[in-house]
Amino acid sequence: MMIRVSGALLRFTDYRRVISVPAPTVGAALTSLADDYQSLKPVLFDREGRVRATHQIFLNGEQLTREQLTRPAGDADSVDLLLAVSGG
């Protein structure tokens, strides 16, 4: 699937905005993305490995809850990864 990264997260993906990640679910795709971009991992996930609540994740425009990250997704699907707010 295609993951679209935006805003304050871009510097953790070397400013790549659209990244193709082969994975069976949205959650697996985010894990794979963080494996490829190691500095993104502590930003995206907390110490328990859960996606931080400050991120909003959309699958084809539909916002997902943390529990819905197990939802299957294929090559034609797109995931938007947004940061709600930053404290700088």
Added chain:
Amino acid sequence: MPRWDAYQMSVDASCFTPLGLQPTAVCRLGFNAAGRWLSEHALSHRRLVAEYQTGFVLWSAQVIFDQPVTFFDSDCLEMRVMGRIRGGGTQFECEVEVDSARGITTRMQACCVPLRLDGDSALTGAPARLGSGVMEAFRPDEIEVRPHRSPAPGLLVAILRDGTELARGRTPFVIHRHQCEVADQWYWPEAVSLASGGREELVRVESARVPALRLSLSTPLRRLDLLFNRPFFLFDEGAVLSSAHEWQGRLVFVHELVGFEGGEPRALAIEQFTTLLSDRAWN
């Protein structure tokens, strides 16, 4: 009495239009003043972020331009600033006064919402009450239980209900890094720049049809109200949806800053000009 700071600030030509202080410059000077007050009397913004995992995001601001001050009036502006906690630790509010040789020229009131930062390098965070370590840096008379209430939503309702729309336009934009702060999130005074740009585009495109719009270029801004819902970030695409209104005899512009996703505006700016629209203005 809450503590006030007073100091002089050198200004240069970039802070002014031919009519007076640039609204964006006032917001930048005001936010700098608030940071200075925090540093002098409580905790510096850097220490708040780095040591107390506390950030601030601006939620609401009002700027009143009492009388214009021009580049030729003085070399320095006299800044006065005070800060306080409101809403029992859910808001930080600052008041800023800008004086010149002609007296008080501009007043700004701005209210920030504290964030509890997650501790990662993107400075991600969520709104939270200020911790006791931060609250202790404020004196009892600088902590107010009552929250700040933004006048912007009520003002918007009144303008749309009682005013007459004169023109409407859309100005797209992309956020670049020079418009951002340390976390690649827009620096909130950019909302004022984008709104001003939206207004000037509206004037440029529509003033042949509505000559009164040109008064916004030849008369000073009287009042600016800002309300923020969500920030923009680096490379975010958006648009300023600007509309001009006659309201209570004044020329007023409403700017909604919307993201690519549509829906609720991420920010709202309402500009009121000193001019009273007369029959002459319509010719």
